[in-house]
Amino acid sequence: MNDFVSQLYPLPGEERPLTGLYLAHRLRQYRAGAGRAFVYSNFVASLDGRIAIPHPTKAGLTVPQQIANERDWRLFQELAAQADVIISSGRYLRDWAEGRAQEILQIDDPQFADLREWREQQGLPPQPDIAIVSGSLRFPIPGVLTAGGRKVIVFTGAAPDPQRVKEIEARAGQVIVAGHESSVDGEQMVQYLSDLGYKTVYSAAGPKIMHMLLRGGVLDRLYLTLANRILGGGPYAGVVEGALLEPAVGMTLNTVYYDAQALDGLGQLFVSYNRA
Secondary structure: OOOOEEEEOOOOOOEEOOOOOOOOHHHHHHHOOOOOOEEEEEEEEEEEOOOOEEEEOOOOEEOOOOOOOOOHHHHHHHHHHOOEEEEEEEEEEEHHHOOOOOOOOOOOOOHHHHHHHHHHHHOOEEEEEEEEOOOOOOOOOOOHHHHHHHOOOEOOOOOOOOHHHHHHHOOOEEEEEEEOOEOHHHHHHHHHHHHHHOOOOOOOOOHHHHHHHHHHHOOOOEEEEEEEEOOOHHHHHHHOOOOOOOOOOOOEEEEEEEEEEOOHHHHHHHEEEOOO
């Protein structure tokens, strides 16, 4: 994939190759201060703010096929390649098992062989580890989750079912209490990951996890692909789902690229923001 996109910000603008666009952000150079890992997230959204809509044949929501595209997916993979650990959720694993979720667990797709080589050159393992957020601990444990020696850490709220904890730890990885009641505290979770030595944490989870990270004050950068289609309809999910954030979280513009070739020529914007 050697197509180009137009850099609109920062100025002066220039044409840049799509391949390597987000690798060039060199996320592994950043630290959030006080020894905390750098945390970033990514979504693709329609112009009317939809990141997920009802699945056409099954219960639940799924990424809209009207906006999902291989050019955005390439950049998703470039962000994942720079991570030490990827945040997912019990809900994602349930959706994945039912065929309602994008594939973020597979690590051997030949079209991204260059990213595996990039990780090898950086002295990194073939794929990032996985952090799963789940209040209920009710999720399937697919074999691909721990494939290739990948480590799994499960974060849950207070007083989890001890029998379920034993089952998960026997099949996947360690279960950590990081929060109160059934909810996980984003600040506690990220600090725990930082203490384990993880330097870059990529949230590939949904809007509830996004709210958890924002509420905890630990999201450092947001990547947002704005696809030039309006979908309408409901129910739907947006970028953040949860109680009103008080105070509101300020974000500053980091980069903007225009991808004129996406979506049969409709185009899309690749935008990134830093937490103010």
